[in-house]
Amino acid sequence: MVSAMEIYMLLPKTNCKKCGLPTCMAFAVGLLGREKKIEECTPLIEEKKYEAKLNKLREVMAPLESASETGLIIHPEKCFGCGNCVVACPVNVAADPTHCGVGLGPQSDKVILKVEDGVVVANNLEECKRFGPGRVLCNACTATCPSKAIEFV
Amino acid sequence: MAICTGCSLLCQDIEASVSEGKLTKAKNLCRKGHGHFQASFSERTSPMIGRKQVDLNQAIARAAEILRSAKSPLLFGWSNSTLEAQRVGISLAEKLGATIDDTSSFCQGSLMESILSGRLPSCTLDDVRNYADTSIFWGADPSNSHPRHLSRFSYYPRGEKRQKSYEEERTCLVVDVRMSATAALCKENLFRVSPGGDAEFIEAILSVLAGKIPRVGDKKKMIELGTMLKKTEWGAIFPGPGLVYSLQGNMEILEKLLARLNEITVFKVVPMVGHFNMRGFNELLREKTGHINRVSFKGGEIVHGPEQSVMTAAKSCDAALIVGYDPLSSLPFATAQALARLPLIAIDPHRSLTTDAAEVVIPAAISGLEAGGTAVRTDGVKIEFEPIIEPGLPADEQILKRIMEAI
Amino acid sequence: MALELSIITIRDIFQDEAGKKSRYSEEYKSQSALIILDKQDLAGLGVKDGQSLLVKNDVGSVVVSARLSEDTHPGLAFMPNSPWSNQLVSDATCEAGIPGFKGIKAAVQPAEASAAVTDISEILSRIKG
Known part of the structure; x- marks a missing residue:
């Protein structure tokens, strides 16, 4: 996953404050935390000399764009389809105790994680413990993944 | 619900359907199981004698002929077949006075x-x-x-x-x-x-x-x-x-x-068996002979030992029937070489190094996916399954029965 | 220069998946024809991740690509269990009749620039003799 420093290196580094933040580094952190959008850095968008940087920045930020609102990213190409996350996720277990709870594939539509076509897919992310005002930093799915196929950003 | 025969856990909560020759929305299959199911659409075998396409009856007749004329045939593989097919395989070994061994012989x-x-x-x-x-x-x-x-x-x-x-x-x-x-x-x-x-x-x-x-x-x-x-x-x-x-x-x-x-x-x-029904074969042969693998029925006598293992028998036998396994890919080089020199009969749904070196290739239905039967999970639990697709191919069991009848 | 290493064969789910679909695909080759080396051993050979290595012993030889290990295990290398690793496995067995799939002794050296990763068709023709 891209770091704030890597993002910073692709910014104008002029600390012009047009984005509303005091420094480009702060803006980089804002981008990483998905509180800021690339378009808020107007010099980067408007000035031709930054074109290469802008393109590169869009490229490195693309995986972040696909992150769900909880910051959950699934890398299907790394996934073993083992179902560890399906069985460990507390929301899954509460929604489908007789299947997910005992190690079987879910039968309920209310679960977040399930395995389809050999890899994990996520639904109902608003149910995730990391979502909303009362969120907690649950890591049941990432901690049980043997291949770093799930991460939070 | 379907059963996955991709490994010896025989997961029973699989939902999968096939439409227009493709697997769609397969649920609960892991990556390995998904590969196993998808493999039903790639690199399938067809009946062959000496690398030339023939019909199934000809391939079965030729297989029977090779086994009948062999003095000490080896019947090997078995861990990817149902209990029903394994049972016929053991009877065939008995009838032929052959050596029979499975993949447990060189691993578990x-x-x-x-x-x-x-x-x-x-x-x-x-x-x-x-x-x-x-x-x-x-x-x-x-x-x-x-x-x-x-x-x-x-x-x-x-x-x-x-x-x-x-x-x-x-x-x-x-x-x-x-x-x-x-x-x-x-x-x-x-x-x-x-x-x-x-x-x-x-x-x-x-x-x-x-x-x-x-x-x-x-x-x-x-x-x-x-x-x-x-x-x-x-x-x-x-x-x-x-x-x-x-x-x-x-x-x-x-x-x-x-x-x-x-x-x-x-x-x-609890053992960690690789193939889906290795344990089944070991249990069946043990019931019949007292030994889990490496058995010869030569001269109507049951002999068991390292001489009857695939590693040794590959060099001493004069023909081999390989069922549902690819020893040319999976065994040490010299053993693969020894097998490749023999008249080989391969019963397999998929093309492999072994089918490519075989004198006779007989295509089979994939157990679990295309053929039903019974298997023994790695921990000894017996599991029955029904096919989810019917490709019109005979299962190992039927092929072996027909070979036996022809002998 | 060549390094004497001990090779242990391992299971890999991606290689397994590729092998179930086809023994002849590029995917199966790229997931099988590889050797995972410790950082120190890779440096000792003067090669980088992805470069071709000739792995050779009394049984046979194969050209496979080098992979940098995430773990530390100097002197020890890993290969997925495959027709490529079996080119190096002796058919000599221990008392119980088990061949040495684990702990294969072999010399590893950078492959010549002209040497391509061994193809499965080459392996099959060697087996057929």
Whole structure:
């Protein structure tokens, strides 16, 4: 996953404050935390000399764009389809105790994680413990993944 | 619901359907199982004699002819066939006076022998889910070989006596030469052994359990391990090929460790069989002959020993029937070479190095997917299944019956 | 220069998946024809991740690509269990009749620039003799 420093290196580094933040580094952190959008850095968008940087920045930020609102990213190409996350996720277990709870594939539509076509897919992310005002930093799915196929950003 | 025959866990909660020759919305299949199901659409075999396309009847007739005229044929493979097909295979060996052997012969056989003869205490994987608070993966990496092992049985699920989360209820340990994907899930509980050092490691555990200072390994870590073992209420050990190879098939020291552990608490051993029905073959042959593998029926007598193993028989037999397996890919070079020199008959749904070197190729339906039957899960539980697609191909069982009739 | 290493064969789910679909695909080749080396050994050979290595012993030889290990294990290398690793496995067995799939001794050296990763068709023709 891209770091704030890597993002910073692709910014104008002029600390012009047009984005509303005091420094480009702060803006980089804002981008990483998905509180800021690339378009808020107007010099980067408007000035031709930054074109290469802008393109590169869009490229490195693309995986972040696909992150769900909880910051959950699934890398299907790394996934073993083992179902560890399906069985460990507390929301899954509460929604489908007789299947997910005992190690079987879910039968309920209310679960977040399930395995389809050999890899994990996520639904109902608003149910995730990391979502909303009362969120907690649950890591049941990432901690049980043997291949770093799930991460939070 | 379908059954996955992609490995010996025989997962029973698979939802899959096939439309227009493609697998659609397959649910609960792991990556390995999904590959297994998808493989039904690629590299399928067709009946061949001497690399030329023939019809099925001709291929079966030629196979029967080769086996009939052979003086000492070898029948090998079997761990990817149903119990029904294996039963016919054993009868065929008897009828031909042939040597019969399966894949356990060069990997997990000694462990399976020890378990089936009761020298190692065993249990089902459902028992593991319901009762185990300690699971030990030893020379095994189920995340890669049996992907749903941890989620269905050994680490993450809740069970009768294990109602809380895995963090509260279960401890997983890995004994391995490397940081495997499974070991990464149990980080601080990886106990590294040097290659071939498992017997020494067991001696060290026995020392610790006897209150002595271990001679090998990190002493502090070994003492911690001893404490974890003693504190276990109900433990399960899953030995993989890594342990069996390291012990060179000598199970006595493992039996000694289990006997000692069971003086303190409950410890069981559940094998990690690769192919979906290796255990089934071992059980069937044992029922019939008293031996799990490596049996010759020559002259109507049952002879068992290393001479009857595929490793030796490949060099001494004069024809071979290979069922559902690719020894040319999977066995040591010289053994593959010895097999390739023989008139080979390959019964297989898929093209492989073995079918490409075979005199006769007979296509078969894929068990579980295209043919029903019964198989024995790695822990001994018998599981029946129905096919989810009907491709109109005969199953191993029918092919073997027809060969037998033609002989 | 060549390094004498001990090779242990392992299971890999991606290789397994590819092999179930086809023994002849590029995917199966790229997941099988590889050797995972410790950082120190890779540096000792003067090669980088992805470069070709010649792995050779009394049984046979194969050209496979080098992979940098995430783990530390100097002197020890890993190969997925495959027709490529079996080119190096002796048919000599221990008393119990098990061949040495684990702990294969072999010399590893950078492959010549002209040497391509061994193809499965080459392996099959060697087996057929």
